[in-house]
Amino acid sequence: MHTDGPRTRTNRLEGRKGPRVKKMSSESMIEKKKPACSHHSSRKRERVLAVGTMLLIMAAWAVGFTLEHADTEPYLYQAMPGADRIEKTPQGSYAAYGTDQLIGYISVGEGNGYGGPMNVAVATDLDGKITGLAVIRHRETPEWFKRVQESDYFSCFIGKKFSDPFVLGDDIDGISGATYTSRAVARASLEGSRFVAENNLDLPVPARKPAQVAFGPPEGVLLLLFALGFLGRRKSFRHKKKVRWLSMLTGMIILGFMYTNPLTLSLVNKMLLGFWPDWHTHLYWYVLLGGILFCLVSSGKNPYCEWFCPFGAAQECLGTIGGAKAHAVPRYKFVLMWLQRGLALAAILIAMVYRNPGISSYEIFGTLFDLKGSILQFFLLGLVVLASLFVRRPWCRYLCPIKPIESLIRFLRKWVKSNGSAKIQFP
Numbered sequence: 001m002h003t004d005g006p007r008t009r010t011n012r013l014e015g016r017k018g019p020r021v022k023k024m025s026s027e028s029m030i031e032k033k034k035p036a037c038s039h040h041s042s043r044k045r046e047r048v049l050a051v052g053t054m055l056l057i058m059a060a061w062a063v064g065f066t067l068e069h070a071d072t073e074p075y076l077y078q079a080m081p082g083a084d085r086i087e088k089t090p091q092g093s094y095a096a097y098g099t100d101q102l103i104g105y106i107s108v109g110e111g112n113g114y115g116g117p118m119n120v121a122v123a124t125d126l127d128g129k130i131t132g133l134a135v136i137r138h139r140e141t142p143e144w145f146k147r148v149q150e151s152d153y154f155s156c157f158i159g160k161k162f163s164d165p166f167v168l169g170d171d172i173d174g175i176s177g178a179t180y181t182s183r184a185v186a187r188a189s190l191e192g193s194r195f196v197a198e199n200n201l202d203l204p205v206p207a208r209k210p211a212q213v214a215f216g217p218p219e220g221v222l223l224l225l226f227a228l229g230f231l232g233r234r235k236s237f238r239h240k241k242k243v244r245w246l247s248m249l250t251g252m253i254i255l256g257f258m259y260t261n262p263l264t265l266s267l268v269n270k271m272l273l274g275f276w277p278d279w280h281t282h283l284y285w286y287v288l289l290g291g292i293l294f295c296l297v298s299s300g301k302n303p304y305c306e307w308f309c310p311f312g313a314a315q316e317c318l319g320t321i322g323g324a325k326a327h328a329v330p331r332y333k334f335v336l337m338w339l340q341r342g343l344a345l346a347a348i349l350i351a352m353v354y355r356n357p358g359i360s361s362y363e364i365f366g367t368l369f370d371l372k373g374s375i376l377q378f379f380l381l382g383l384v385v386l387a388s389l390f391v392r393r394p395w396c397r398y399l400c401p402i403k404p405i406e407s408l409i410r411f412l413r414k415w416v417k418s419n420g421s422a423k424i425q426f427p
Contacts, residue, residue: 050411053345057272060352064273068355070137072121076106078134079123091199096123104131105200109192111184112282115139115266115357116275118184122192128203130160130193133185139275141266141358143373144178144366153182157189162197163206166190183281211280218259219284225251226291229303244306248313256310262365263288263304265347265401269357272348296409305396305406311365312396315388322389326397336398344401363401 076086076094082103083096094106104125111118116139123132133154138145156172166172166186168179197203228247232240255261267285279286292304305312318324329336343362350360364381367373373381387394396403 046411047415050408050415053408056345057348057352060349061273064353064355067353070119072108072136075121075134075136076123079121079132080104080106081132089200091195093196093200095200102126105196107192107195108136109188109190109195111187111189111191112180112275112277113138113140113184114144114178114180115141116270116273116277118181118188120185120188120192122189122196124162124193124196124201126201128161128193128197128201130157130189133157133189135185138181138184139270139273139356139358140181141361144181144358147372148178148181148185153185157186160189160193162190162193162203164190180282211278213279214281214283218255218261219287221250221254222284222287222291225255225308226287226295226303229307230295230299232307233299233301233303247307248309248316251308252310252313252317255308256314256365256369260366260369261288262310262369263292263402264361264363264365265344266351266358266361268402268405269348269351269361273352273355273357275357293409296406297413300410300413302406305402309396311363311368312393314368315384315393315395318385318388319390319392324388324390324392326392327390340398340400341404341407343399344404347401364395 073086076096077083080086080096080103082098084099085097086094086106087097089095089105092107095102096104096106104123106121106123109120109122111120118138118140119136121134121136122130123134125131140148160166166189168183168186172182172186194205198205225247228243231237232243232247237243261284267289271289277285288304292302295301295303347360347362351357354360364373364377364384367377367381384395384399391397
């Protein structure tokens, strides 16, 4: 009896524990199945949304392309106000008459601005001198183009001939902060005057100089920062924190305050619309977009945003002063994420429909680095600056339109890789 007692109790305890172990294992199996099912449905939903987003952008592009139309005639009279009658010539230019006497010709030249192609009506007299200009169509950010309009920039072309160089900083003074727009007007004016001189006035037009690659400090610094960002993300890289701060400060000072060349939604819209500029004069943008796409596709990482985005660096500097932290807001995480995605998608769709990359841009980079913008932009900048003292990178986390685009590229990359691996595993 004495020896059987403990053995009986042990058997009873083992009997009690047995079903419990089985019950816990079955429950754990059920719990494991639920997340797998939930993850599968979530992944399927994300794929549907990704495809739907791309189809929506394509539809908006098609609508914008169909509706695009500009009546050229009013701009011709604006360029040549002394004309009573304007007729199109067989060469493709326009002949302007005053009291039934030929007074000059008008040609439409094209230059590539910050937002895309710019068409300018260029009026010339019978000696080949420019007498007037009128912008027919442009894709510049309204605020930036207004800056050019309010200046006397257009007047510096009056009296110039097709044989002049039309080079910014040489015989033409550009507009500070609107270099690409200034360069586009100059290019369009030169093209228009050369066309009339060669095709209508039979004047000897000098051969064009071969295009030169515009490689300067911004392009060199950008390549260096990409190299640092790409190598610095490796686990074996030493002094990562110090090098990252050096990279951020360099990007903020040189790419931000000195040249004001951050990555913007306008640039993405420009490429989606097919407004690919000449790489000789826009090498910086090709390096910037090409570098980001290469890093995202090859490694799934984007060194630009974390390592040398000028506006992101400015927020981190403010956060260091105020002791900002990455505050988690799980209750509103879903709402904030879709608000950010919704704003970015709406801005892209508007740009596609109106075929103007910068018309819907809501970024405040230029407001900070050039200290120019609307009252609303300065108000938003003030809120972001204040929030950056307490929250780590609030603009990047909750408002930046580049983040949803980056997430979409990452998702598509992962989707393609998963399909590829599935085909290999299950032929």
